[in-house]
Amino acid sequence: LFPAFPSRSRPLVVAVHLPERCRGVLFLENQDNYATAVAGGYPEAHGLALVYAAGFRGGAGRIREPGAALLHYSGGSTEPTPFEEWWFGEGVPPPGPLHFFGDLDFAGMAILAALRQRFGEVSAWQPGYAPLLQRVQNGEGHLPEAADKQQQSDPGNTGCPYADTVLLPAM
DSSP, X not given: OOTTSOOOOOOEEXXXXXXXXXXXXXXXXXXXXXHHHHTTOOGGGTXXXXXXXXXXXXXXXXXXXXXXXXXXXXXXXXOOHHHHHHHHOSSOOOSSOEEEEOOSSHHHXXXXXXXXXXXXXXXXXXXXXXXXXHHHHTTOOOOGGGGTXXXXXXXXXXXXXXXXXXXXXXX
């Protein structure tokens, strides 16, 4: 259709909400949770950079390659350079602890494992998962078939102690 347009991989679009003072990073699997966090709906997330990359895209092999990911910012910070230096740099320490909050299902745990491969010590975000875990323990969960999740497979260990010893056994 456009012969002069070079064929290349589609960049991964990543939404990043940067606080004025960043004390860590929270990767969010779901757009609704990202919007809730940006609006202040999770007080425990105050001061965390909030990252939404639409589920498995956040753990893609090229997510940290310059040009392969387009970071789009909102929030109180006027200086995304230190964040980008960490995101795209090798050996640059993160701006604080790294967390992930997604669905309490095998796909969510697989995303956590992929994020750990790409970003290092990412942990399951306990303030987000604790209420979900409580609901499961109260018998308020659902079978995989009820949510069309029966094709998901157990990722095994994620490498995150909380996910591996608490969340996965609860599922």
